[in-house]
Amino acid sequence: MARMKFYCDAERCIECNGCVTACKNENEVPWGVNRRRVVTIKDGVPGERSLSVACMHCSDAPCAAVCPVDCFYTTEDGVVLHDKDICIGCGYCFYACPFGAPQFPADGAFATRGKMDKCTFCAGGPKADNSAEEYRKYGSNRLAEGKLPLCAEMCSTKALLAGDADVLSEIYRKRIVYRAASSLQRGVSYQDATLRSPSGLTGRASSNE
């Protein structure tokens, strides 16, 4: 089976937040909750890069390790999902997650967090595929329809990719090679780049994928 992964190319992300919007809309994510976010490092200074992050569907997920009610499971596709009927909203997954993926609907005192919500890789939840209840609790189940997550599908620069890890790494590997060759040939456009091309190697700025 596939191992589903997200991959975000920092060289391509233009911080348009299209993925965030797509996700919110597709999954009817409640107010105040964002399953995906775009983080910009070195904002406004040379070397600025943006990355879109959500749940990375870890292979050995820390959130699942700490959950006191053990409500996480990994699907055949390698997607990490959780059961909201079991979750007690303790927030431990949020403390453990490397990427800050788990989100909570309520922002009240006295630990009123409500049930945890996070990216499902557009794979719904433990309820029947594409049932109304699944949609209400977890959002849409595009995977069951044979589609990939909407955030990646909507990404205008194809910075955000979603799919089988082997396919993604192949795409990315090509991108790197082309990029390396390209920068060797033409130099890179941004500051502090030190590569200058020797002649003889051809490269394109980007692969077509």
Added chain:
Amino acid sequence: MIGDFIDGPLWYLSLTVFLLGVVWRLVAILRVGVAPDFSTARHGGAGGALRTLFTRSLPRRPVFTRGKVQLIAGYMFHLGLFALLFLAQPHVEFISERITGFGWVTLPHWGFILAAEVAFAGLLLLLLYRLMNPVTRLISDTGDYTASLLVFLVMLSGCLALAQAYEGLRLLHLLLAELLLIYFPFSTLMHAFTFAISRGYTGAAMARKGVNA
């Protein structure tokens, strides 16, 4: 199944028992009447009755110096309970849905919790005081403990159900509340209503005598 019973018939039964029981007890008390007072009244009784009804809710110095713990814990429990019973959002929703058809302002969630904390502290302290003080222990009977315990259990089950996400916990809370409603009219818990009668009576009697009570 059992849930439907708790949520349906038992709720109406307990509410009926509560309402009829309270009315029956109050009527019984009022029908006893008061002995005629032949002295000439210095004042009308009504004003005194009304005033005493409220002034007796304020602590008085002699009471305060006699038993601080009981006094403070008593206020904590009663005020906390009142707030969480009538101003907590889930309760107001329930009342408006099942009884009145309209709701009113509710406390924010933290206010609800704060009220619960205060009420719990008060109730626990009062209960322990009752058990620890030889005098109160001697004058307490099973009815007092049953009432305290029932109220405590209702509050505890409510606190456990705070996540508002588990039907089982909600039903447990409801069941205990129903038991409390059924038990209410036949116990000392009736003081929630009778206090008005006794205070009114005292106030009226004193006012007639021209005493500022």
Added chain:
Amino acid sequence: MYRPVSGTAILRLLQLLIVLALVVAGNLSAQTQAEGIQLPNPGTDLWREVRQRAQPATPGPTSPMRQAPGIDLWSEVQQTNPVPAGNTQVKSVDSGMLINPVGDQWRRFRMEMLVPYGGYVLGGALLLTLAFYLIRGRVPIHAGPSDKRLLRYTVYERMIHWFIAAIFLFLALTGLTMLFGRSLLIPLLGPEAFSLLASASKEGHNLFGPLFLLALALIFFRFVRRNIYQRGDLAWLLRGGGVIGSKHVPSNFFNMGEKSMFWMLVLVGGVTALSGIILVFPILGLGRELMALSHVAHGVTAMAMMVVIVGHIYIGSIGMEGALEGMATGYCDLNWAREHHDWWAEQCEQNGEVVSVEEAAGTEGFAQGAPKHAPLGETGK
């Protein structure tokens, strides 16, 4: 159905991809080459080759070897300090942070230390107590029960003692349910029932937690005077409180051990309570680092308290004849007092505060004035 995915290869690959994404901005310095990129990967090899060909043979003054920008970018992503390094439109806790610097440590603390060792320590304490009971048995009142009593605790004191005791037990039970339920209770109850129990425990724990702070404050102010260390306490400690050997060790109203427990409760319990309060308010915008730290402090101190309290409950109940009486009725046996708190008993006897059993049992005894040994204030009310 799902099958559990094991192994970290995918995680490593993902990590690799992110590293590559970021370092591609510049050339690789020798140090990253040594660090992150070791997996066999044709892309990496190619990149290495390309890089080598791009490198001037000797870095002269005209082509300085510079730290590649991608590398400090990566170090910012992999930030080790808990202040979010990035900006984002999403406003929530730590959302500007790409990689959580403390999550892994915290996870290892909870799952690899708190859960297993906490279990061993708590289980060990229970077993030790049982063993102690089996070996030493109940400490009797050697002179036998007498028909004289001493007023030991006022109503107020007993009230706050049972107040904190009830709250403590409830907090311990609910806390332990959250901590060990996954390993001990899910197999018994199944996930749905345990979820209900865990939610109830969590809500109950959160509501009663602040009450523990209140109870602790009441206890502290009432008992602090009698728990200041005095002359004689050191001797008590050196002689092991009479546990080692059978020689009796004299003591005051509270002995050295009880005083130490008091201070432990106040200090350690204070940390438990305060860290718990932080945990109760998750959405004060507090970052995960503070929450994780509070959780660690909370877990460790709660465990410590529970272990000590196991011993306390043991001595107060089955471990020692006559010990429970004082806290239950307010009056203790004169012989018990002579054997365990002889200096205090002596003082009471000198002050003529000894009462008969009958007086102690009825309201008569209750009407007795407070002993002068301590600032007891109210007698009975």
